[in-house]
Amino acid sequence: MDNIDIYNNSSVILSRKVPKKIISWVTILCSFLIFIIIFGTFIKFSKYENTIGIVNGNTLTVLLEPNKLNNIKNKLFIKNKQYEFKVKSISKDYVISNNKNYYELILDLDLDEEYKINNNILEISIELEKTTLLKEALKFFKKGMI
Numbered sequence: 001m002d003n004i005d006i007y008n009n010s011s012v013i014l015s016r017k018v019p020k021k022i023i024s025w026v027t028i029l030c031s032f033l034i035f036i037i038i039f040g041t042f043i044k045f046s047k048y049e050n051t052i053g054i055v056n057g058n059t060l061t062v063l064l065e066p067n068k069l070n071n072i073k074n075k076l077f078i079k080n081k082q083y084e085f086k087v088k089s090i091s092k093d094y095v096i097s098n099n100k101n102y103y104e105l106i107l108d109l110d111l112d113e114e115y116k117i118n119n120n121i122l123e124i125s126i127e128l129e130k131t132t133l134l135k136e137a138l139k140f141f142k143k144g145m146i
Helices: 002-008 010-014 020-042 133-145
Strands: 044-056 059-064 072-078 081-090 095-097 100-109 121-132
Touching (some): 020 133, 059 121, 121 133
Antiparallel strands (some): 044 059, 044 121, 072 081, 081 100
């Protein structure tokens, strides 16, 4: 009967010590979590959209998703070389490919002579707005829940 009373006695419960290993692991975990939150909130990085473009003279025709259309900057990369461009026109209709909607963009830029072949297909990376790790994680979880 005395053994059961030990578990219900409040003075015994309050006088118990928490092992130092638990306190150290909780401290390390909390500091790591705080570091990740600060790093994910304040450090910004550039994001790029990899796509394929078709050359027509000095213009490049590209398909881009509607949600990324407002986030593009005026830089693109072809084989690690940077080019400045201007959006010449955006199609009003969607192009559907692989069950995804895309807009057709016609970009006006000054390409090198080696790329100025009509109907030449190029792999390009378009620079998007800067983002943070926390924003990207939230987008990832929202996309997974839908």
